[in-house]
Amino acid sequence: MRFLARVAARVPDRTAVRHGSVTRTYAELFDHAARFAGVLAARGLRPGDRVALMFDNRVEALECYLGCLLGGFTAVHVNDRLRPPEVAAVLDDARPALFVSSTTDADLVVDKGFAGLLDSATPLPAVVTPADTPGIVGYTSGTTGTPKGVVHTYANLARIVRHMPVHYGLRPGSRCAFTGTFSFVAGIWGVLLPHLFLGGEVSFMAGLPADEWVDRMVAERSQFTYVPSPLAPAFTAEVRRRPEVLASLTGVLHSASALRPEVMADLVAVVGDRFVETWGMTETGAPVTATVPGDWGPDCAADDVHASTGRPVHLASVRVVSPSGDDLPPGGTGELLVSSETLFAGYHDRPQETAEVLRDGWLHTGDVGRVDAAGYVYITDRLKDMVVTGGMNVYPAEVERVLATMPGVAEVAVFGVPSERWGETLVAAVVPAPGATVTADGVAGYCRERLASYKKPTDVMVVDQLPRNAALKVRKPVLREAYLSR
Known part of the structure; x- marks a missing residue:
């Protein structure tokens, strides 16, 4: 420097x-x-x-x-x-x-x-x-x-x-x-x-x-x-x-x-x-x-350049892989892996977590997407729950831990939905405690006192129970679909 x-x-x-x-x-x-x-x-x-x-x-x-x-x-x-x-x-x-x-x-x-x-x-x-x-x-x-x-x-x-x-x-x-x-x-x-x-x-x-x-x-x-x-x-x-x-x-x-x-x-x-x-x-x-x-220009070979993030820069390479780690052909959707001369050295004092994402020189991004035949990259989803709202990363698990302490909340699951203004915004699916009433303003205010403002849910969906799979994990895609179809 x-x-x-x-x-x-x-x-x-x-x-x-x-x-x-x-x-x-x-x-x-x-x-x-x-x-x-x-x-x-x-x-x-x-x-x-x-x-x-x-x-x-x-x-x-x-x-x-x-x-x-x-x-x-x-x-x-x-x-x-x-x-x-x-x-x-x-x-x-x-x-x-x-x-x-x-x-x-x-x-x-x-x-x-x-x-x-x-x-x-x-x-x-x-x-x-x-x-x-x-x-x-x-x-x-x-x-x-x-x-x-x-x-x-x-x-x-x-x-x-x-x-x-x-x-x-x-x-x-x-x-x-x-x-x-x-x-x-x-x-x-x-x-x-x-x-x-x-x-x-x-x-x-x-x-x-x-x-x-x-x-x-x-x-x-x-x-x-x-x-x-x-x-x-x-x-x-x-x-x-x-x-x-x-x-x-x-x-x-x-x-x-x-x-x-x-x-x-x-x-x-x-x-x-x-x-x-x-x-x-x-x-x-x-x-x-x-x-x-x-x-x-009109000669761009991208499938849809306005939906893409461009092509890999000269210091980086991008691969799309299946859940088994196999490279996918152009157009195939999978996890995006990145190799770049500017990758980080690792997570501070977290060698195991570093090793989980940095393997053989490739960063496993957790982003899901595809690369078209012309090399343009499209981000379509994330393997994990992270929500990007207004450019800030928010992990629902962090918000859920806070809301779990809110009086009147029996169970809660937080997920992201599209937002015209912020790209994504957070919604909390809440199972109220017996006799309790939970509102969007109440949830936002409770979070605002305990978390950065951008992490607060902007809406609440009250449900009788959270949908779960056989392993008892909450099925957030089901919640997201129910919220968007209301």
Whole structure:
């Protein structure tokens, strides 16, 4: 991650990042990152020690991540949308030497006194870090709802950062309208670091309505942006109304959750071959598949390009296998396996779970899909129950454990259903206790107090009993079909 020093030396006065009225030049960003590394060293931390970071959207968050990477530390990403028990579970698993946060009690709270802390710190020179040192650990829930730390080494982060500009079509100096937040670890290594690597400018725009978002892009001559699924229709309408934004915009990315084919087609009709659709996951680091400009023309050989995630990128390969592990021919539906130069090193302190998904160099993704004759990949389902809502992974087992403690709930099963706004949303099938009444508002409120808001069910289906198979496992497809046919 020493590229920051090189860029700061080459263009010290260029704006690197802006958030409202707060800006940092490359010289300032590098200095603040080096001083934060100095703060960690002064507290007795040594290269390789883990530092947990939990931040809302702010420039200081970026400075802390960069400081960790400059100093050879391991940054442990903690989603700031998690509730205290969830944060505690991550910290218990990661066992960091220091917890730094902007939103809760921590060993070091980044607030208005952060500038003074940096002013009194001695900048730490960039450390030459062994390639296999964990650089960032991003947490994702397991199939049982317990957090797992996805480890990406310094060497792999370097590969990811150098790879991203290729399929995003980024040029040196690219100006990014960053609509992501620090809730998503992939936004750090997938968007922020690559733009800084290119000497670009990152402008935080998360949470803006589509009209203000486009206004800002016009004013700042943004060249790249990310379109979350819920905002895709409003963004499309706004760009159609204000086509002048296309004078500078060269890349429009969508990923992380399903976008309905007709919504994607409408967006492509407005932005053209600037649009990029990708598929990947925390474990793959960089995307595994991506569309390219030629995919949006009439000569595209895909079965249905607007339903696909593109073809494998140049660093990755994709296989489709049957339950017995045999490769399936084009069009066959099975589990998607991935081989990539940017795969994670494993789950933190979980060798058995690592071995279960990484076999002979192939990541068993748990996603079900197919590859057509032209090589385009389609995601059709998941082997496990994970639900992707608004780009955030939610495991029903975690929500079920919480709802099992709710007064009035005798039994519960949580599953995902399609949502026009979020891609998917959660529904709770509840067997009420005798004499109890369970409502959607009550379930949502109970979960909101104990889980991140995006994990709450948005509807409730009251049932007399949960359908089960011979092994007494709940048949969630039956529940899903019953809910959708109501």
